[in-house]
Amino acid sequence: MRQNADLCVIGGAGHVGLPLALAFADRGLRVRVVDVNRRALAAIAKGRMPFMEEGGAALLRRVLKSGRLELTDKASGIRGARFVVLTIGTPIDEFLNPRTGDIEAALKPLLPHLGGRQTLVLRSTVTPGVTEWVGRFLRGKGVKAGVAFAPERIVQGRAVEELGKLPQIVSGTTRAAEDEAAALFGHLAPRIVRLAPREAEFAKLFCNAYRYIQFAAANQFYMIANSAGLDYSRIHRGMKEGYDRLRDLPGAGFAAGPCLFKDTMQLAASPDHDFNLGHAAMRANERLPVYIVRRLSQRHDLAKKTVGLLGMAFKADNDDPRSSLSYKLKKLLALRAKAVLTTDPFVRDPALRPLAEVVRKSDILILCAPHTAYKGLDTRGKVVADVWGFFGRGNRV
Ligand SMILES: NC(=O)c1ccc[n+]([C@@H]2O[C@H](COP(=O)([O-])OP(=O)(O)OC[C@H]3O[C@@H](n4cnc5c(N)ncnc54)[C@H](O)[C@@H]3O)[C@@H](O)[C@H]2O)c1
Known part of the structure; x- marks a missing residue:
């Protein structure tokens, strides 16, 4: 050296x-x-x-x-x-x-x-x-x-x-x-x-907690609209069109990863203050995969279905599976579905299968991480749960 x-x-x-x-x-x-x-x-x-x-x-x-x-x-x-x-x-x-x-x-x-x-x-x-x-x-x-x-x-x-x-x-x-x-x-x-x-420490945590809360608002709105039988992607587009005040409202989608959740919880864990909004954000964001399983099980006998999960990274076009909600979804489905198949072009995980095989063998596909590589994917007429609205066919589940 x-x-x-x-x-x-x-x-x-x-x-x-x-x-x-x-x-x-x-x-x-x-x-x-x-x-x-x-x-x-x-x-x-x-x-x-x-x-x-x-x-x-x-x-x-x-x-x-x-x-x-x-x-x-x-x-x-x-x-x-x-x-x-x-x-x-x-x-x-x-x-x-x-x-x-x-x-x-x-x-x-x-x-x-x-x-x-x-x-x-x-x-x-x-x-x-x-x-x-x-x-x-x-x-x-x-x-x-x-x-x-x-x-x-x-x-x-x-x-x-x-x-x-x-x-x-x-x-x-x-x-x-x-x-x-x-x-x-x-x-x-x-x-x-x-x-x-201390100001700097709070500033960093507030930055991440605020982002996490924004995602939670989007996901809560999504679940409310979807439960009302509506396509939230249309409402989202309509709300934002020409309306600058909502420019920061994200679309619905899995919000997790190695930072946002844990930094929100770092704030919530303090004995010095309450952070109810942080806990509420966690409940909304962590609820989304649970909600998807619940909605699918209302319409399908999951015990007879093979479910394919597309994208195991915690976010699009990334290879990091840390704290990814795709894995939470996998665990939920493992108890309910006939089989769960997973795929991702970037994540290293021996359980992953090639994309074509997952699409071919699955009865239901769930888009977990909207990798650009999935654009234009032929889903072969399978049931697709796409909360992101990524495939351009709305995001009703
Ligand atoms: N990942 C992000 O985008 C991001 C963004 C902003 C802030 N942060 C924060 O930055 C920190 C690091 O996050 P990360 O995602 O880079 O984690 P990481 O796990 O990718 O990187 C941490 C690195 O530290 C090494 N390491 C652990 N203990 C060590 C030790 N005792 N001596 C030497 N090396 C050691 C690990 O081998 C690893 O390479 C966290 O506090 C995280 O909250 C992360």
């Missing part, structure tokens, strides 16, 4: 960490990726993105060629770097509470290598209070590094484009740490927005 990197990205082989590492390296910084996932590191070293990311492969090749990217699975890799950016996953537990212990576990191996001239920048989405806690934790261990929080707000899969466009919120437990984080992100972001750590 080289003597000094400008910055190290802990979790730098992940969905947030890797595009960030590449973006900084592309701007001329010497970047070291530190990640425990050796398989992903090996793929990156060969110029292969471990997941789908628009423009990621070309950027990775360019950055590897520049020699400004190093990869290691050793915590000691952070030694001497001015910035240490933490991008590890911050999931919730089975009781929907934040797993704050993960941050402590990730920090412990770093402690012997962190020094007073360094700034630790938290970029993972964290529960309010974590940034200040990390500051106290480090001080308690005699580590003098500065602590900042600079949340990631990209949409998954489009980080390469968005990192250079989105304003960057920065905060720090000291003014010096905040200034350092602002200097770092000044290389990337067109605008720096300064907040206090």
